Amino acid sequence: MNRALDRAARDHGARLRAALAARFRDLDIAEDAYAEACARAARAWVTGTPRDPAAWLFRVAERAALDMVRRRLVRSSAMLPDPEPPPDPEEELMAGNRLIPDERLRLIFVCCHPAIHPDARAALTLRLVCGLSTGEIARAFLLPEPTLAQRLVRAKNKIAGAGVPFEVPGPDAWADRLDAVLSTIEIAYARAHADGGGTGRHAGYAGEMLGITATLATLVPDEHDILALAATIRFAEARRPARVDAGGTMVPLDRQDPALWDATLIAAARPYLARALALARPGRRSLQALVHAEWCSRGSLAEPPPWRSILLLYDAMLLCRDDAITRLNRAVALAEAQGPAVALEEVDALDAPGLADFLPYHAVRADLLARLGLAEAARAAYDAALRLGPEQAERGWLEARRARLGGA
């Protein structure tokens, strides 16, 4: 593979696809035309790289897209417009000076439209905005590739057939629609984060979430929720090197060595959080980022873990959104601040659909039961967690904890 093409695709791919999608109002054409341009570049750039690779790709993709539109018109027996003449050398030169519009924000809003099935939104965003292959996304979502491909096709058909507009929503719809975008990123990142070891499947994919939040924060600089999410993802990614020990087993947050955390990412996270807090009263996402910031302020394992402030932050979070996941996270801090019995009472009072299939629920319960000396119930809870197919690092941790209980 051509190195210049590689770099151009990585640096400009999302922008080029977005510009094509906005111009032709068609995701398939944008994708196919961009792929066609890359294929032509792979052949043409062997002898020399153009002065402005992005402009070259855009120009060639634009022409390919026009051809596709024309072929479609022929098929639907409508009037055939005059064919465009092939580009001459002068035109190629001019193309280098044309500004490629930045339509990434539009594309993100199209991919995360509430009319698209929530499962498909993240996949579509990863495909079209981040440029991941269908195979990569299928592996990340633990789905067979044909299933994932079908889901993408269905989502793209819905966008075209139902008339989803290629527009950034107006002020009255902004809050709802932005929330759909941020939730999509949260879901996508949660999948990458759940795998502490990052054992291949999510390689690069967590990185995409760093990229897309940075892009969003650049395109919409004054939205506190975007900034808070950008901070959260950076703080969380910063801890990745400490999340798994040498034996490949998960290390819980309060036992991670802060010296191993990525100081550069933590430093990148802080200004996002500071701006989010300066712009608005902290909501759920800012509080979430504050929880991460609190952990990332720990200087060494010798310092006591900040459980009391974490508990206070979760108390505040409950006022923004009282749901089972927030309560479960709060219970972990509660156990450290006020003992496992109170925390277990909280966890056992939880009642939400899907809780039985939520691995952290069983893992937290198992830990609390074990601490209270209820070995048999703890074993059952560990088994329930293990049955839900944890990643390798998490599995190792759960199995080790279960083994410490002794018995069957």
Next chain:
Amino acid sequence: MQYLLLIYEDESVYGDNHDSPTVAEIVRRHMAFGEEIGAARKGGAGLQPTSMATTVVTRAGAQTIHDGPFAETREQLGGFYLIDAPDLDAAIAIAKKLPLHADGSIEIRPLLEME
């Protein structure tokens, strides 16, 4: 684009009496809605309750007639609008304004475009 807005509500809230204040109120609100969306409205009607429905079912070439709607659901199809909107977001904005007695669902279906 043209969209069909299908209105699903629990029809029992309107009762059997067509002259009830509840029915008069929803009719008044539909008139106001029609005026508000103006030229976007291409057609529409309210439907009689599902107790008036008859369904013709074809299975393996055989046709049978049934009393009642196609499916028993918690909310029933009670009326529809045909609208013209530039895109789905515009159709959603119109659907959100549709009058409902209380709870309900509006299904938005784009029409097949015939060339």
